Amino acid sequence: MSKSLINKYMNLKAGYPFWLVKNGLPFTFPKLDHDVETDVVIMGAGISGALVRYYLVNAGIQCTTIDARTIGLGSTSASTALLQYEIDVPLYKLTEMIGKENAKRAYQLCGEAIDTLEEITKGFKLDGFKKRKSLYYAAYKKDVSWLKKEYEARKEAGFKVRWLNEDELKDQYGFKGYGAIVSDKAAEVDAYMLTHCLLQHHKKGEDLNVFDRTPVTDIKHSKNRVVLKTESGHTIKANKLIYATGYEVVNFIDKDIVNLLSTYAVVSEQYNDRPFWKDEVLIWNTADPYLYVRTTSDNRVLVGGRDEDFSNPAKRDKLIDRKTKQLTNDINKMFPNLNFIPEFTWTGTFGSTKDGLPYIGPYKKLPNGYFSLGFGGNGITFSVVGAQILCDLLQGKNNGDLSLFSFDR
CATH class of the missing domain: 3.50.50.60 (FAD/NAD(P)-binding domain)
Incomplete structure (x- = not known):
């Protein structure tokens, strides 16, 4: 070339x-x-x-x-740097696309990569890495059946997961969803x-x-x-x-x-303490595009999502103010007591593949x-x-x- x-x-x-x-x-x-x-x-x-x-x-x-x-x-x-073994294509669906052993291996490699990153960051004394759990919840009642199927697929693949019904999710984590998978393996990092x-x-x-x-x-x-x-x-x-x-x-x-997309992210003002949700789990949901939430090491909350197909930077960038308002409303509706006030907002282009x-x-x-x-x-x-x-x-x-x-x- x-x-x-x-x-x-x-x-x-x-x-x-x-x-x-x-x-x-x-x-x-x-x-x-x-x-x-x-x-x-x-x-x-x-x-x-x-x-x-x-x-x-x-x-x-x-x-x-x-x-x-x-x-x-x-x-x-x-990068919002939620480190998960979960791939954008659910395990049960990836199994249908590439076979059980291949799908299982792809997921396991991502799980092993989180442990590898933990060891690498220890060598640099990097305070931006933190082990977390991950919570993947059904945004709509219609998603519960396939999310349970996904739970069984992950359990069979050897991942430490547990299922929460609607009431358990509300009682333990304080927000509404129709069911959720809690995974023991996840982390967050400062990728930059x-x-x-x-x-x-x-x-x-x-x-x-x-x-x-x-x-x-x-x-x-x-x-x-x-x-x-x-x-x-x-x-x-x-x-x-x-x-x-x-x-x-x-x-x-x-x-x-690759299909290019634009995602949007908002980070809150700094809180005096950490009045956040249980275990500060990484949160994401089954909506398309999905919402994702994490905390930062200096007492902030990050919320992202509201993705759009990428066409050009100018069109992407014009949406920042509107997406900031939408994401702020999303997180405040999810956690009303959080009183999320946006301070840093941005948009980035990323890619997705069919599998x-x-x-x-x-x-x-x-x-x-x-x-x-x-x-x-x-x-x-x-x-x-x-x-x-x-x-x-x-x-x-x-x-x-x-x-x-x-x-x-």
């Missing part, structure tokens, strides 16, 4: 993402101002690219990371700060080799190597190229794999090119899975999970 990419980088967010305001720019990185030869180049330094780099550094693989923007200012800063920490990880005596504000204008794939040209005229020669460009993947492949699964691995039309595309509502856990699979592939190891997420599935 050889194509001009200049001016094709998407405007992925708008508004004031809470994590960006809270953390500012914790680390800075240089522009690429020289030619580079490297074993692997990672294009994209959001959470997906940062996790791939973390694994490659640990494996002793020489790599260089580049990003067109200042680090973290793409969709990562807009985690990304910055991951990009500081390196072997003693070695350079970081992370460069931002370095747009790529041309890429040539061949059977022996990949050559990238940057906007400033520098050349990067690599044996392998990993695309961790997220939703901008539409610029690089010609296969229709809810990411795309990971090689793409035949781009020799020596690999992808880590963690689409969906739990893209961060998929990014862990992608990093593990690609690290194996680059070391010449077989990975039995590759076929689950391949472009040929």
Whole structure:
């Protein structure tokens, strides 16, 4: 492939993402101002690219990371970072699509990724990670029958879950729904700060080799190597190229794999204490689009949802005020005593796939090119899975999970 990419980088967010305001720019990185030869180049330094780099550094693989923007200012800063094993496509339905063992494995990989992220964040002493439970409730009475089916599928797959009927949900968690699944395994994280920490990880005596504000204008794939040209005229020669460009993947492949959506999020003013719901579980529901709710480490509540099909940034951004009012009404109706007052609001673009699964691995039309595309509502856990699979592939190891997420599935 050889194509001009200049001016094709998407405007992925708008508004004031809470994590960006809270953390500012914790680390800075240089522009690429020289030619580079490297074993692997990672294009994209959001959470997906940062996790791939973390694994490659640990494996002793020489790599260089580049990003067109200042680090973290793409969709990562807009992430609401609810970490769940649950995929946007329910387990029972995914079983019908790809078979019981494959569906079960996809869910289990996401569960294992939460534990992996906990261990990684411990190494960075990151206070933005917190283990939680997850509550998935029926927004409508008609959803109860399939949600019970989903409960049985998860239970059979070995997940620690329990069923709440309508009265139990109200008594224990204080809001109305028609039934719910409570899962023991979930977590929340500050994805923006985690990304910055991951990009500081390196072997003693070695350079970081992370460069931002370095747009790529041309890429040539061949059977022996990949050559990238940057906007400033520098050349990067690599044996392998990993695309961790997220939703901008539409610029690089010609296969229709993702539907782009816009989601909206609101974070409350800070509370003096934590007058929140039981266990501060992550909450989401069966509506389409679904509502999702979590807390933050500094006594705030985040509510998100009200998704729209993405058409262009201007149309997406015009809806921020209306969506803020709607989401504020949603959470205040759910928890009237919370008196939720919005302070930070934003919108971001994300992608969904037909089966809810990411795309990971090689793409035949781009020799020596690999992808880590963690689409969906739990893209961060998929990014862990992608990093593990690609690290194996680059070391010449077989990975039995590759076929689950391949472009040929």
